Amino acid sequence: MTFQTPSPSALELRDVTKTYGPVHALDRVSLHVPRGTFLAVMGPSGSGKSTLLQCAAGLDTPTSGEVLIGGREISHLNETRRTLLRRDTVGFVFQSYNLLPSLSVEENIRLPLRVAGARGDETWLAQVIDRIGMRPFLRRRPDELSGGQQQRVAIARSLAARPEVVFADEPTGALDARTASEVLGLLRDLVDDFGQTVVMVTHDPRAAHRAHATVVMDEGRIQDYLVDPTPEALAGTLLGAR
Numbered sequence: 001m002t003f004q005t006p007s008p009s010a011l012e013l014r015d016v017t018k019t020y021g022p023v024h025a026l027d028r029v030s031l032h033v034p035r036g037t038f039l040a041v042m043g044p045s046g047s048g049k050s051t052l053l054q055c056a057a058g059l060d061t062p063t064s065g066e067v068l069i070g071g072r073e074i075s076h077l078n079e080t081r082r083t084l085l086r087r088d089t090v091g092f093v094f095q096s097y098n099l100l101p102s103l104s105v106e107e108n109i110r111l112p113l114r115v116a117g118a119r120g121d122e123t124w125l126a127q128v129i130d131r132i133g134m135r136p137f138l139r140r141r142p143d144e145l146s147g148g149q150q151q152r153v154a155i156a157r158s159l160a161a162r163p164e165v166v167f168a169d170e171p172t173g174a175l176d177a178r179t180a181s182e183v184l185g186l187l188r189d190l191v192d193d194f195g196q197t198v199v200m201v202t203h204d205p206r207a208a209h210r211a212h213a214t215v216v217m218d219e220g221r222i223q224d225y226l227v228d229p230t231p232e233a234l235a236g237t238l239l240g241a242r
């Protein structure tokens, strides 16, 4: 499955299989995600979305096949080297924000740099903070923010080290429809304006609709690949997946 653009690849899966005993959670999945694109991953429960994200982000290793982030093969690295590579090249956004409650907004955003012992690019950080609209809130604690604001902070944190790919796992699952739409608009803007690459697992066709393209998983395989689908087309494809 390939985007028809000449951009270099931010993420590539080559024939990736992940088995748990007799279960093929991923079954020879190949995928190419160019830089500066927003890809949604949908599919029924148990179709392999989380496994795809875990293997693609280097949180887990495939049983066979290769995963390349920014052209570097990660699936054959040992745990330590994979952790280091992940730290430098991958950002995460979770449904539950996962901010540290004792740290300020600014400290949360800078956390990946602190953990890496990196100085960071101050111009980039300032750009990100302004783009997500959190500059007035930098000294607040997460519990002094709304859910949407907390997710904005989490998105800024995911971008702090200017990663090759941001992986978002149901990033709007805990938000009301209006706030979810704002957060998705922000993710899309980060891709369109900053050239970031985002891979987002979602159950929500309205969320996937904001991405450039959607892969639909079923039984560990990519069952469909839709470019700029309408929410109705996505809902129809998902109904047909089982």
Ligand SMILES: Nc1ncnc2c1ncn2[C@@H]1O[C@H](COP(=O)(O)OP(=O)(O)OP(=O)(O)O)[C@@H](O)[C@H]1O
Pocket (backbone or CB within 6 Å): 020, 023, 024, 025, 043, 044, 045, 046, 047, 048, 049, 050, 051, 052
């Ligand atoms: N650690 C594990 N041990 C055994 N089986 C697993 C494990 N993780 C996933 N599976 C199995 O692999 C298949 C794919 O699971 P996965 O969690 O990737 O699906 P999913 O599409 O993310 O589902 P959901 O939408 O419910 O989160 C399922 O059959 C699941 O039971």
